[in-house]
Amino acid sequence: MSAAAHGETRAVRIGKMLLRAALLGLFAFFIFGPLLNLLLWAFAERWYFPNKLPSQYGFTFWERVFNPRGNAMASLVTSVGIAVTTVIVCLAIAVPAGLALGRLQLRWRAAIMLVFLLPSAFPNLPVYVNIARVFYELKLAGTVPGVVLVHAAHGLVLAVWISAAAFASVDKALEEAARNLGAGAWRCFLTVTLPLAAPGIIAGGIFVFLESLDEFTGTFFVGVPDVQTLPLLMFNASMGGNYQIASITALLLLVPSVGFMLLVERFLKPNVMATLGR
């Protein structure tokens, strides 16, 4: 590298620096431009076409969204309620499965892991369409339990993978030490294995929570017309031309997603992400 640098004149170096800065600036605009535009709409009182920027800013629409008796607050409560229930249902099923796949010797382990790979290799639209059809017969369409079931099934795959990886990373020697000191199998699991696997399981739980909070297609088919989650509210506002309400709702959905992205580096390094899905 340095051999090349010696031969470079100052002009070439400055040119390279400018090019690098311009490319990075363009990329930054590509990433943040859309988000900035959303932010502008969230605070715009009035914005018509020839105007480059909103002609008036304000909080009128925020007051409407955060009105305790408004649609948006009701949707937020519905969304969070569904997401929390989904996490509980999902982990109750995924943690035992993860324990078995990550810790126990299973005869058909490879085949079972393959089954949990399948859902991400197929489009989910046909799945939602036909679940909605069955749920309609079972009177589950348009109900919160129906939506929770769809979200839980969707989140299960990721939750199983992550908890299997979490249990697999627990050091067996620690369990053996506990057993040698006289702890029973249950006690050993509750006081050694589970606490050590907990960070991974919590990460899986957060993933499932976010997936459920953001889920659109399944709710669109199964939840109509009675279950209105935040993404559906946002969609309806946007299609109705109310960009302010849509943008504020979008911001509400953005905050947990971006927060999680910033936090996730602590427990999911790129090299771990690279192994997901294999």
Place this chain on the structure above:
Amino acid sequence: MTSPPDQPPSRTNWAGMALVSPALLVIAIFFVFPLLASVVSAFQAKTGEWTLANFDKSFELYSGDVGYTVVIVAISTAVVGLLSVAIGGYLTLGTNPRAQAVLRWLYRWPLFIPFIVAGQVMRTFLAKNGLLNQLLIGSGILEPLAAQSYLDWRGIVLAFVWKQTPFVALMVAGAMAAIDPAHIEAARNLGAGRLRILFGIIIPQIRRTLMVGLVLSYVTMLSVLSVPLMINPNSPTMMTVDVAYRINAHGDYGVANALCLISLVLASVGAWFYLRHGVARKGVQ
């Protein structure tokens, strides 16, 4: 993860199966069954007899949209792949640590942003008075009167690329970081340029990761409803919008499922690659 070659004791095996079975049951009921139901329904008339009429109708009404979908998803996948390799390549081979740090901080932002929000964000960004046009006008590339909205196939591609690149780039950058630096150093000492190292040394070693990322992304884009619904709901549009329309406006599950089966065939090309490589990998470990 190790899987010992010797057979596990059957008691452990049964306990393990008991722990896994609820999860398997959920996959069977909420994934396998609806998929099979979709395939069966595609070949059934409303009265229940077997027919190919749904496919005739699908091709008659929507063959244009099938092509439109394939083109959009193919372009998006290609661009995501190119950008991911460029980002990963610069993070691995770049010579300016500060620029690398900025890039590393920049590229992940849309990672967990849901498609529906990406749709809304792009609806504002690509509109006639959106910030993209203002940048183009401000920098003199575009006449103010020539400003147009980009909310057509270009909008869908941009939304897909914006949302999917961080995911694939994260996988690719992770795989590139795991390459033995000695390989790169050796090539450098032999006088290979950076592009040559990227294409000759690095990409062959991360090809599999790149492909898995692109296939997952391809299948996801094929079945996203919210982005085309928000950016370009009018004809020509993507097949997912047609599926929703057949069901919501006509209650026509036959044609909807025929369209689903067509997209399933498109996806299975990708799924075949994915599973083949996934299993091959599991076999090696």
